Amino acid sequence: MRSGPVARIGWAVLLTVLYLFLLAPVIIVFIESFDTSTYLRFPPQGFSLEPYRQVFANPDFQAGLKVSAVTAATTTLLALLCGVPAALALTRLRFRGRGAVEAAFLSPLLVPNIVLGLALLILFAPIPLTDTYWGLILAHLGVTIPYVVRTVTAALAGADPRAEEAAATLGAGPFTVFRRVTLPAIRPGLFSGGIIAFLLSFDETVISLFVSGHTVRPLPVAVLQYVEYRSDPSIAALSVCLVLLSVVAVVLVERGLGLRRSLRP
Amino acid sequence: MADQPAAPARAGYLRLAGLTKVFPGEGGPQGAAVAGIDLEVAHGELLAVLGPSGCGKSTTLRMIAGLIEPSAGTVEVGGRDITRLPVHRRDMGVVFQSYALFPHLDVFRNVAFGLEMRKTAKSEVRTRVARALDLVRLGHLGDRRVSQLSGGQQQRVALARALVIEPAVLLLDEPLSNLDAQLRGAMRDEIRRIHDETGITTVFVTHDQREALSMADRVAVMNAGRVEQLGTPEEVYERPSGRFTAEFVGRANLLPGTVTATHGAGGGAGAEVAIPGLGTVRATGDAVTPEGRATVMLRPHRITLRAAGKADAGPRGTVLSAGYSGEVIGYRVRAAHDGPELEVEHPAGAGTAFGPGAEVLIGWDDAAPRLVADDGDPA
Amino acid sequence: MADQPAAPARAGYLRLAGLTKVFPGEGGPQGAAVAGIDLEVAHGELLAVLGPSGCGKSTTLRMIAGLIEPSAGTVEVGGRDITRLPVHRRDMGVVFQSYALFPHLDVFRNVAFGLEMRKTAKSEVRTRVARALDLVRLGHLGDRRVSQLSGGQQQRVALARALVIEPAVLLLDEPLSNLDAQLRGAMRDEIRRIHDETGITTVFVTHDQREALSMADRVAVMNAGRVEQLGTPEEVYERPSGRFTAEFVGRANLLPGTVTATHGAGGGAGAEVAIPGLGTVRATGDAVTPEGRATVMLRPHRITLRAAGKADAGPRGTVLSAGYSGEVIGYRVRAAHDGPELEVEHPAGAGTAFGPGAEVLIGWDDAAPRLVADDGDPA
Amino acid sequence: ASPDTADGNGDTTTITFMGFYGTFQDAFTEQVIKPFEDANPGIKVTYVPIQNSSEVLAKLRASTSRPAADVALMDSSVAPTANEEGLFARLDPELVPNLDRLVDEAASKDGFGPGLTLDSLSILYNTERVDTPPTSWNDLWDEEYRGRLAMPIADTRGVALIIALSQILGTDYQQDIDPAIDRLKELAPAVETWQPAPDVYTAVQSGEADIAVGWNARGQYYQDTSGGVVAPVLPEEGTVTQINTINLVNNSPRAEAAQKFIDYAISAEAQQAFDEAAYYAPVNKDTELAPEVRDRTTASAEQQARQIPVDWSWLTTRYTAWVDRIKQEVIGG
Amino acid sequence: MTTAVPTAPAPAAPPAGRLRRHRPVLLLLAPGALALLLTYALPLVWVVRMALNRPLDGGAILQTVTLSTFTDVLASSHYWNVIGQTLQLGVLTTVFTLLLSYPVALFLARTTSRWRSLLFALAVAPLLISSVARTFGWMAILGNQGVVNKTLLAIGVIDDPLRLANNMTGVVIASTEIYMPFAILAMLAGFGRLDPELERAAASLGAGRFAVLRRVVLPLTAPGVLTASLLVFVLSLSGYVTPRLIGGGRVFVLATEIYDEAMNSLNWPVAAVLSVLLLLLFGLVVAVHLWAQRVLEARFTGRGRSTS
């Protein structure tokens, strides 16, 4: 359909402005990350890679990175182990209360993280699971499983159940069908779900704030606490690193199931 | 064609007895999706299951394959009850409407899948897959990705995959419905050829009259979960048992009238029926109500129209509309002034064509009129 | 474009001149999606645009409607150039293939939409919508939700919505392709009836030969962005200008041979062509190459087969396969031993049927053979 | 989670110390822990950084049977609670001889952990952007500073400010703080931020705010690192001392090593090293600070003269209520 | 068709049979269900239990069953102020997020540009970027010395810095940006009915650009907008990082109060009560949403409307 040049240009300008708004913090953080001053100032006072060096030299960040990586990896693995079978049951089996079960599996998405964080603190503190790897992993598991269930469910819905039936008619038992037909078909979804779970866990801040401590302190908490005391370019540099991590994840997810299907709310 | 010398007298190899499926939460106006089907398919026979959308064809086929658990009834193959056998232990080749090829495997591996499940030796797998691919004329495409194949080729891979395991029974669910007209004709011949070469007992589901009639040894016409009629293509087309079959298998003028005389019995039965606007029509068949009423079926292409001279005798009519379609001209004709409206098909090109309003003489092939039980269930 | 007795002498009401569309980034092997179309549609005429998938039918229609901007060429209605007019200012009723009904409005509001855009008075909207709904026989369903309608009903709502604004031109894009066979026949008659009642100039796009031939006043056969032939249904079917039209509009045996004699000229031209296996065939038409070669078109249903006695003269053949489909039996016949393979269609039921292997005598209707220019572009 | 290497190989004992996060950690590790470890090869100190005293309290509560630390820092406004709950143990004067050498404010009356650092509330200002430096608490109300104030007072700083204001207004904070609260309410519209991020010192340095209240020690530290842009002022009316106490965690299996460490931390030697780096006033009478440093801490004679006395153990019971009042009446009002 | 059936005729599935049939379901659901029980259901029960305790001075907890903590909290005008600010933040953020996301979602739903994937990724990728990092970026943009004020001061548009940070304004601006990707995704998912053919149909019937937008696009996209509004509202009600870092200490929302009570005041019962209140607020919002969705859905399907 054709539209006048004024409308077209106006529309383009509006979209550009909106995209700029959306990307503003990332752009600014990127610019600031090369500054030479000891606190954030605009415009930047100079150009240096020193902030990046500081990030990698900071023992808190190093420790946080390790905690976050270990936690996210373990959480992802467990979330897949819990979420994939559930998604299978939800898409491939007929049983009474299926809708309710699905709602239950997705419902943690509707509970505020701050409440979940407090709840986990109250539950974990006496055990004591706070400030431990397992506490952190369990805490993250609750919020990542729904995402895995959702992406894998989407992948399963997209995979033709007829192919599974065909395999059965060709003599494949249920487990063989899963291994030889279902699994290859949902691999992109599994992959995307895993990446998203990893990133969610890696970036999780609020819940971690409650259940982590100084022995096991994940990176975002370390960053938040750092930001509460200092705002130097190294924190911008760290943010840029986190952004890059996300970009890598986005690319990987897009290669897998596709962003759109993976992130559907 | 004619009357089926092909249908062997052997007892049914595949037998369905009282096969029924009620889906949970169903049982509304229609009741069961499949409502007690009894059917025997002879060894080596090709049976078509023909019926409108939603009549339960796929459900029946899937119960045979073991993909749906029947609510009641049994499935037997070669005298063995397999009703409770899980899918992967039945020996059935299934070709799905959507083909359901494994997208992550190439053509060769798709076809080999069933043999691998049977732990067939590598070398034997190779030769048998090659043979199956040759059978469907895809010998050269073994290492193609499934996504690189055309619809017709995919269809043939699905067929090869089902055939290579040499199943006891081959089941096809509307295998041609995704193909375009051209390809469909070719695949029709192909499936029939393969069936004749392999001799595998085959059940195949379709809602396309043409497909069923041209391919099958026998046709089971289904409607609302039941088998309406089971017979050779010609039986089903020429001697439909009821209104549903008459109208679903080809087009039909169904003309109610009053029986004035009957004669003969069984296959040779016939009657004379007075039809308003058409006079008395001699028809074969014995479907006469106790009250002496009957419905006569006249296929549109068995009716002839001639330009009506003033003096000509015989039933007359007025052309309401004429539609040219190359091969034939389709007319709608009103018999007499207030008689029934008839559909008529004339070969086009040769002879005269009539425009709307033309007065015509209506005639028909003597063998054409056929009595049909009016089961009051129009298609 | 042959001679057009049916086309009225009035000047074109809708005129396309050099209409062309090249999609950005296109221009590959095929070049333009629409490659310079000249077409005139008379006031009140119903023109069918017939062609295979992807030939540019929709693109053409959308350029007429203003939904796609042409790369070149003009669109005129009633002598006024509207090529640059935005969609909503053109006065065209469009029926989309997917119907494109507004799901958030009920039937009445869907139909009323166009009138509301024209700020028609409330009371007038009411009467005109009611009239349009009556025209498509949906008068009783005004307050239904669109999702509660069957496919055929939705189709009729779309039609009413386009008609109610009394557009200068009505454009239909494969309006019947989503309907099942039964409904399709009925809607075909319906659209023709409505066209005859309203007299609105109509262009309608289809890839279904039968639809185009039976409904349209004239048919434009399109291929690869161009109009191959424009003519009445009969012209297009009986006297195709080239191989593409011959094969796309109906099925055809195309038999190459050597011209032994020609006679007549213009409409009365003819030739004798020697065809291996069939002998010498008299055909109408003048499509003869300078080298004296020609291609003869023989429609399958114009060929007759007879059981061949030992002594019978005339071309012979062997039946390769036979397919029953109720109305007709389709044969594949090999002429002589090494002659061309012929498709033949016989009316079923009456007369004899042949099984594979039968020896037959091949004959044809004298008026049937037709010379066709071999443009070397098989459908 | 608690390192339990005490019985590992007899010769090394590792004690866990919970201290504040940030620059405090840097200075304390460098000036106190390292020399201590050098002097006592058998003892290692692990520094567990925490955000604030509440966190220490929460952590210790959660780990009463197997304490998460052996030694912990705690603000004197919170410490009495921990003492009362039995989270901390009384010190053995035999093992901590330096207890005798403490200044009065730092000395513990009931035998629990003594003060480790003395600090006081001050006014911070940006020397580049403020023409007339503030000298008095009353200057905060000056029209000139309107909209340029950073007042992070929803914590101990607010409590200290109330006490200072009560002193100025001539009321007794143990009786009635309404006047002080009312005075703060007047200030509310002029405040730019109640919770500068990252913190006041940076906010003043960057110019996000020009005037702020903050702790003197960190203010002095930032004066150095900002090249004089940030300047702390100890107001002429005097100020309130804030004390961080160093405590022995109850049930610590390494109580002896822990008390050895505490003794060292409050020794004149450690105090001098640490305070010269971090600008706290020393708790040990014997500490001799370099004069230029001493003048910038509360230990200066001038400041000593103007100390506003505070009863922290009394205040413990009111602390939360006061903070709530600040939040609800001053900030939220 | 008289076939002797060797196996027993299948009676209505006996209990054992039912278990057998349901065993795969139970096996597949078990790990996930267990994990969610442990990490989600159980903690929530614990919070509710904690809310029935009483706080004692200095952070000790009296184990009891009483609603007095609830009544204390609800009697305090401060907490009503907190709830009010929470709602204010939620509503403002939701409105702005929807307004700014709608054009982007519409654009992404309709564009056929070959940059489509990239533009889509740019619009939703921030979702996967740590919100701490993004909030930090906004601190650098909105502050008195931030990018906006520095720029405007430099070009002389303003004399005094705009107060964009350390208040509700700043929190709303940053939150809007942070939740935009969520809104865009939710809208895109809900724009399924937005068939471009419908817009063309409307245009062919004489609808100009604006009429198409108002009469066709808006009603058709309403379900997507509704879903997005629920999502954003719910997310912004519980946002913690942004109010904390940009709120300047004067934006009190339930999330920050819960954190302060739990981690600084060590007042777990009050924190739990606030959490329960937040959950109730959520429940209310979700209920309203479901109702609105049903109403909207009825418009498309005609369900819930008696058709004569």
Ligand SMILES: Nc1ncnc2c1ncn2[C@@H]1O[C@H](COP(=O)(O)OP(=O)(O)OP(=O)(O)O)[C@@H](O)[C@H]1O
């Ligand atoms: N899984 C199911 N749950 C509930 N009802 C079903 C299910 N599968 C099919 N049905 C219903 O059972 C009836 C028969 O369906 P079936 O698929 O067998 O029809 P069909 O003859 O194959 O039709 P088509 O030609 O459209 O494929 C239909 O009414 C259908 O709605």
Ligand SMILES: Nc1ncnc2c1ncn2[C@@H]1O[C@H](COP(=O)(O)OP(=O)(O)OP(=O)(O)O)[C@@H](O)[C@H]1O
């Ligand atoms: N928006 C577009 N961008 C690029 N190419 C297009 C676009 N629309 C159509 N085409 C191409 O233009 C050619 C003609 O398309 P068009 O839709 O007109 O075909 P059609 O005859 O209507 O086919 P069908 O019967 O399948 O609807 C096709 O090759 C198609 O791929």
Ligand SMILES: [Mg+2]
């Ligand atoms: Mg089916």
Ligand SMILES: [Mg+2]
């Ligand atoms: Mg098209």
